[in-house]
Amino acid sequence: MQVDIVITLRESILDPKGKASHHALENLGFKDVTAVRIGKFIQLEVDTDDPAKAREIATAACEKLLANTVMENFEIRLPDSTTT
């Protein structure tokens, strides 16, 4: 089963890459873009058909290695399911 993970900096943390990209978009005339946050996208292939199990494994992987929970949030996306 494929599990998609989106990692973003927490709201309270300054995101210099997002900020710089936002400035660039403004300069290009994208006046309606009011904020940019830049994160990471990670795709896992997990050897299970059980969505709950896949979510559990992906959560553990994020907490242990993939995300730094001091400054990052992660969101797990399973096929045809709501996100957490």
Add this chain to the structure above:
Amino acid sequence: MKFGVIVFPGSNCDHDAYHALKHEHGIDTTFIWHKDTELGNVDGVIIPGGFSYGDYLRSGAIARFSPVMNAVAGFSAKGGPVLGICNGFQILLEAQLLPGTMMANEQLRFTCKFIHLVCQNRNTPFTAEIPADRILSIPVAHGEGNYYADDDLLKKLEDRGQIVLRYCNEKGEFTPASNPNGSTGNIAGICNDKGNVVGMMPHPERAVEENLGSADGRYFFESALAHIASAT
């Protein structure tokens, strides 16, 4: 007296640290491969700078799970002196042997230049020999040196004297312009609550001879020498 320099795939200041310890200060020094599970009979450990595991994911995030890091954690828990320089500092943060986290430099540029520092805690194995009121000149070389601590952690660090080094200008003032990366409180280096584990972004091993531009980095190695000599 013996020092170990940990080597990860992607370390690139390991030989500089070895040179500073062995050839500049006459300390018996050995390289320790990251897959080793024991440190051997060493009295101190340096985790050098570089790009361990290519900085994939986050700086230090993968290196901190190398087998040798268990041995480093055990060594530090017993009070053994550990100095993490640059990427070594990042690894110590990821390993939670030091508090806080590291982010990309505020200006988003890799910054390689001499900066000024003041030492605010001389009760560590690596800073005791730094002369009082000395403004140090030592180079930084990093893209992710923007140390971040939230207000609670910052207060805790200040209250407990865990802020070891701060960036300053040539007069010793903590100005925004003298901060090369946007770090919280101009922080350049911190220690754990016991003081035996120190992490710093500047590279003392690159400033051990006057003809390298500065010899101020020597104080860190001289401090380690004196500390171990007095402990044994």
